[in-house]
Amino acid sequence: MDFITEGMYKAFQLIFTLDNEIFSIVLLxxxxxxxxxxxxxxxxxYLGFLMAVKDYWGKRFSISLVNTLLALPTVVIGLxxxxxxxxxxxxxxxxxxxxxxxxxxxxFILAVPIIIALTHSAVQGIDKRVRNTALTLGATETQSxxxxxxxxxxxxxxxxxxxFGRVIAxxxxxxxxxGNIKESTRVMTTAIALETAKGEFGFAIxxxxxxxxxxxxxxxxxxYFQRKRV
Amino acid sequence: MDKLIFKVRDxxxxxxxxxxxxxxxxxxxxxxxxAIVGPNGSGKTTxxxxxxxxxxxxxxxxxxYDQEISNKSNSDTLEIRRRMTLVNQDPFLFHSTVYDNVxxxxxxxxxxxxxxxxxxxxxxxxxxxxxxxDRKANQLxxxxxxxxxxxxxxxIEPEVLFLDEPTxxxxxxxxxxxxxxxxxxxxxxxxxxxxxxxxxxQAYRLADEVISLLDGKISKKVPENxxxxxxxxxxxxxxxxxxxxxxxFAIVSEKVGPVYIxxxxxxxxxSYEQFQSSARNSFFGKITKIIEQNHLVKLExxxxxxxxxxxxxxxxxxxxxxxxxxxxxxxxASAVKLY
Numbered sequence: 001m002d003f004i005t006e007g008m009y010k011a012f013q014l015i016f017t018l019d020n021e022i023f024s025i026v027l028l029x030x031x032x033x034x035x036x037x038x039x040x041x042x043x044x045x046y047l048g049f050l051m052a053v054k055d056y057w058g059k060r061f062s063i064s065l066v067n068t069l070l071a072l073p074t075v076v077i078g079l080x081x082x083x084x085x086x087x088x089x090x091x092x093x094x095x096x097x098x099x100x101x102x103x104x105x106x107x108f109i110l111a112v113p114i115i116i117a118l119t120h121s122a123v124q125g126i127d128k129r130v131r132n133t134a135l136t137l138g139a140t141e142t143q144s145x146x147x148x149x150x151x152x153x154x155x156x157x158x159x160x161x162x163x164f165g166r167v168i169a170x171x172x173x174x175x176x177x178x179g180n181i182k183e184s185t186r187v188m189t190t191a192i193a194l195e196t197a198k199g200e201f202g203f204a205i206x207x208x209x210x211x212x213x214x215x216x217x218x219x220x221x222x223x224y225f226q227r228k229r230v
Numbered sequence: 231m232d233k234l235i236f237k238v239r240d241x242x243x244x245x246x247x248x249x250x251x252x253x254x255x256x257x258x259x260x261x262x263x264x265a266i267v268g269p270n271g272s273g274k275t276t277x278x279x280x281x282x283x284x285x286x287x288x289x290x291x292x293x294x295y296d297q298e299i300s301n302k303s304n305s306d307t308l309e310i311r312r313r314m315t316l317v318n319q320d321p322f323l324f325h326s327t328v329y330d331n332v333x334x335x336x337x338x339x340x341x342x343x344x345x346x347x348x349x350x351x352x353x354x355x356x357x358x359x360x361x362x363x364d365r366k367a368n369q370l371x372x373x374x375x376x377x378x379x380x381x382x383x384x385x386i387e388p389e390v391l392f393l394d395e396p397t398x399x400x401x402x403x404x405x406x407x408x409x410x411x412x413x414x415x416x417x418x419x420x421x422x423x424x425x426x427x428x429x430x431x432q433a434y435r436l437a438d439e440v441i442s443l444l445d446g447k448i449s450k451k452v453p454e455n456x457x458x459x460x461x462x463x464x465x466x467x468x469x470x471x472x473x474x475x476x477x478x479f480a481i482v483s484e485k486v487g488p489v490y491i492x493x494x495x496x497x498x499x500x501s502y503e504q505f506q507s508s509a510r511n512s513f514f515g516k517i518t519k520i521i522e523q524n525h526l527v528k529l530e531x532x533x534x535x536x537x538x539x540x541x542x543x544x545x546x547x548x549x550x551x552x553x554x555x556x557x558x559x560x561x562x563a564s565a566v567k568l569y
Contacts, residue, residue, distance in 0.1 A: 129322035132284060137335040138312035138386060141304055147334075151325055
């Protein structure tokens with residue numbers, strides 16, 4: 001039992017002395033996941049919006065496809081991206097494997113279906129009169145589309161935050177694509193896995209507490225936006 | 231002569247194989263106020279949406295100041311769409327403040343914010359919502375929301391303002407307010423206003439011209455005696471139409487519930503004595519208005535509600551009718567037309 005209390009003691013020491021290594025890991029985690037989610041939002045919100053407002057051939061199929069992709073295991077994403085960007089793969093020339101960019105690609109693929117699916121349902125829930133009202137007031141098609149998204153803003157934000165919560169907590173793709181290289185691709189989740197295996201509980205617990213704190217903050221934010229939806 | 235702002239030629243609109251609108255020739259003059267009357271489903275809203283370019287006709291043409299506009303895409307008609315606006319029957323306010331709502335049409339036109347401010351102020355003034363600019367849209371009552379959407383439409387200074395049933399879903403107090411706003415628009419802004427209504431007396435009160443639509447067609451005569459009420463079924467299985475003042479007409483109907491009806495003023499027989507007949511509707515009333523029209527005479531008779539009756543000049547003189555004469559009105563249940 002001692003190792004747990006000792007670990008906790010060590011963890012708080014590391015957090016409150018603002019340990020350099022810990023915080024560079026946290027910052028890298030936030031940076032990778034934020035970039036991945038911003039890119040995923042640009043594509044996901046756009047596609048989710050189109051899927052909600054446009055009628056096109058294969059609409060039902062695309063909706064079920066996106067919903068299926070929600071269950072995509074992170075190790076499978078890791079496997080697919082790995083095979084594409086490893087030196088022998090078709091994108092091998094770019095030398096992306098074991099770089100933060102590789103992790104961003106993996107997390108991007110993880111987040112896109114989540115953001116599409118949640119944006120789709122958010123926009124579908126928006127009053128059909130929004131578009132017509134905007135058009136009668138002289139909006140262009142783009143301006144009226146923007147107004148629909150604006151009306152759905154809280155739900156769309158919730159979609160983005162949900163995506164962020166998912167990617168910052170995932171470990172499979174980050175490990176396989178980043179390689180958990182110290183000071184280069186070591187993020188919170190991969191570091192926790194490694195340090196636990198090494199028996200460095202203090203370090204692992206410190207990161208665990210920060211990760212929990214991040215997850216907790218995300219949920220508070222999510223709750224706030226979901227309540228504002230009304 | 232005033233300029234024509236809209237010309238409608240051979241317009242047809244079909245929904246699910248049914249012709250909902252079939253207008254051969256209709257003109258609107260610049261600066262006038264038009265009321266389009268007709269019962270539910272007569273095509274009023276469809277006509278408004280087509281004129282406002284929200285919907286496309288299946289056949290025919292619309293000209294806006296001699297420019298053909300009906301068969302173009304939304305982006306091609308942007309400039310024209312921006313010269314008119316429509317206020318829906320069921321108005322929608324964006325989820326923000328009254329100010330932001332009113333500002334929307336100006337923002338998308340990239341009007342400088344200084345100009346925006348003063349125009350928004352005067353638009354809110356016209357509809358009597360000056361103190362409401364920071365109010366959240368969802369905190370407004372139905373009548374206030376209706377006024378806010380009118381302000382949002384007026385602020386863009388449209389050349390044509392379409393109002394779809396502007397007084398359908400609000401209480402009497404706000405109906406008066408909205409009617410006053412329409413009169414004010416006519417007096418002060420000189421925008422062409424085209425509005426739809428169920429209320430014939432409102433149409434005549436506000437409009438320079440009343441256009442009547444029945445089953446998607448322009449009808450030469452405006453249906454008189456349009457009444458709103460409810461069909462009820464009595465214990466004996468007979469159906470009655472009940473309207474204001476607890477007045478009941480025997481009718482022929484399969485359905486029950488709220489409806490509009492009209493009674494053709496030519497189908498009503500006048501007499502001094504009540505007589506036995508197969509007609510199930512008989513009322514006693516007093517003549518309150520007499521209008522002579524060529525060989526016909528139009529009478530308004532108060533039976534608790536005003537009813538218009540048209541008789542020939544010969545009958546009028548033979549019966550020696552005068553203002554205040556008390557008469558029996560008799561008409562068959564089948565003379566009541568349901569909508």
